Amino acid sequence: MITVALAKGALLKDSVTRLAQAGLDFSAVLDPTNRLLMVPSACGRAKALLVRNGDVPVYVAYGQAQLGIVGFDVLSEKQMPVANLVDLGFCGCRMSVAVKATSGYRSAVELPPHCRVASKFTSCARQFFEDIDLPVELVHLTGSVELGPLTGIAEAIVDLVATGRTLRENGLIEIDQLFYSTARLIAHPLSLRLDNGRLQEIIEIMQSSKDSSAQ
Amino acid sequence: MITVALAKGALLKDSVTRLAQAGLDFSAVLDPTNRLLMVPSACGRAKALLVRNGDVPVYVAYGQAQLGIVGFDVLSEKQMPVANLVDLGFCGCRMSVAVKATSGYRSAVELPPHCRVASKFTSCARQFFEDIDLPVELVHLTGSVELGPLTGIAEAIVDLVATGRTLRENGLIEIDQLFYSTARLIAHPLSLRLDNGRLQEIIEIMQSSKDSSAQ
Structure with a gap:
């Protein structure tokens, strides 16, 4: 049976x-009344694992799910050994550097070392500031980063910035x-090899439906 | 002005x-209609920072809040340089090891290396398994750990286990x-020293109200 890890929330x-x-x-x-975290497909040939965004690559990397759908942001952050197969195109947003509008900084290289x-x-963030060779002290927050x-x-x-409203x-x-x-x-690399x-x-269907929706 | 970091959710x-x-x-x-993350006290002499559980020790460690209220679980996990002053006694729960009831394991030392x-x-978890000298592979999940x-x-x-229902x-x-x-x-250690x-x-009031509620 195929198991697909799906992220609760905006991507679902x-x-x-x-x-x-x-x-x-x-x-x-x-279904808003659904409380199950393991949900069989209507045909019964597959099941979905409903997990948090950040856990999708974990379940796929360990092979508990053969497939998963997750944002590139989480994929980049987690660096798990999974195959990144198809850019599905939805839930687009920018990973951006932001400062107070009153601060005067207008690009990341202008920030003080x-x-x-x-x-x-x-x-x-660490990768980005290493690439531009600017030493910074990173403060890990888990929510409401705009308060920083x-x-x-x-x-x-x-x-992440979608509309920029926040x-x-x-x-x-x-x-x-x-x-x-x-x-x-x-996808889980070993499952792909044994497929x-x-x-x-x-x-292939998800790849081609992406290509046709892009036309 | 005194700033107090408060955790959204169960502790609030x-x-x-x-x-x-x-x-x-x-x-x-x-107030359920409140959307502000920085909220002045009714007297105007203090303000609250409404943040995620895990961020309370961060704001206090960096001195953006002089005081904070957070669970001992988060405090143990984050290991930030803050002063742990008063056990307020509420929101009690156990940090526990759990397995499938059908697994046959009845204590952590019985788990296979x-x-x-x-x-x-x-x-x-790392600290606990080091203390009992059992090498384990830790899998970091961000939610619904019971799915593991x-x-x-x-x-x-x-x-964390409160009622044990999950x-x-x-x-x-x-x-x-x-x-x-x-x-x-x-509390922020430097703020305490400069107080x-x-x-x-x-x-002292929060310490004594705790002592009287414990009687």
């Missing part, structure tokens, strides 16, 4: 739609972009 | 009650306890 609805195109009907997970940068994505510059715990933040409401502006993140179909064709079929 | 209501006894009225944070243990609290043994990603979990519903049993966790009043008496006054 589109993930279910795209898997349905590949013949896996997990619409039961969208050894300043503090708050983020939920400290691995991504307001409280003074950090001069800058690295965070930044604006808190008097912050984007000054640099690390990457653009979208939902990705990932008898069923995984490949799903992957 | 009791935290507000206890601070009110010490003269800081933050009841505005309990190099087995996998899933947890949100991997620092606490059910999916097979881990033989055991280390997680464990029972998932066919798991507690086999060992790391520690008992309660809410703690913490002109106002922090000390709050701390």
Whole structure:
């Protein structure tokens, strides 16, 4: 039986739609009364594991799920050994550096060396500041990162930006972009190698439905 | 002005009650329509920072808040340089090792060496298994840790247990306890040293209200 790790939250609805195109009907997970974390597909040939965003690559890396759908942001942060197969294109957002609009900084290289940068994505942030050769002190926060510059715990933040509304409401502006993140179909490498064709079929349909939706 | 870091969620209501006894009225944070993350006290002499559980010790360690209220579980996991001042006694729960009820293991030392243990609290778990000299592979999950043994990603979990209902519903049993966790009043060490008496006054009232409630 194929197990697919799905992230609760913003990615869920589109993930279910795209898997349905590949013949896996997990619409039961969208039922607001559903409390199950392991949900069989309508056909009974597959099941979904409903987990937190950050846990999708973990379940796939350990082979408890053969497939998973997760944001590129989480994938970059977690650095788990999974195959990144298809850019599904939905849930697009930017991983950006932001500062107080009143700060005067207009790009990341202008930040003072050894300043503090708050983020939920400290691995991504570390890589970015190493690449631009700017030493910074990273402060790991788990939520409401936009509070960082307001409280003074950090001069800058690295965070996901979709519409930019949260930044604006808190008097912050984007000054640099690390990457653009979208939902990705990932797989357990060993399961791909041992696949008898069923995984490949799903992957190909999701690849082609992506290509046709991009036209 | 005194800033107090408060954890959103289960700790919030009791935290507000206890601070009110010490003269800081933050009841505005309990208003369900409140969207502010920085909330002044009714008297205007203090403000609350409303942050995620795990971020309370971070804001206090960096001195953005002089005081904070957070669970001993988070404090043990984060290992930040803060002063752990008063055991406030509320929100009690156990940090426990649990396995499938059908597994046959009845204490942590019976677990097979190099087995996998899933947890949100991997620092606490690492310390515990080092103390009992059992090498294990820790799998960091961010939510629904009770799925670990059910999916097979881990033989055991280390997680917070309050009533035990989640464990029972998932066919798991507690086999060992790391520690008992309660809410703690913490402070920024340097702020304590530079205190002109106002922090000390709050701390003493919260200490004595704890002693009287324990009688």
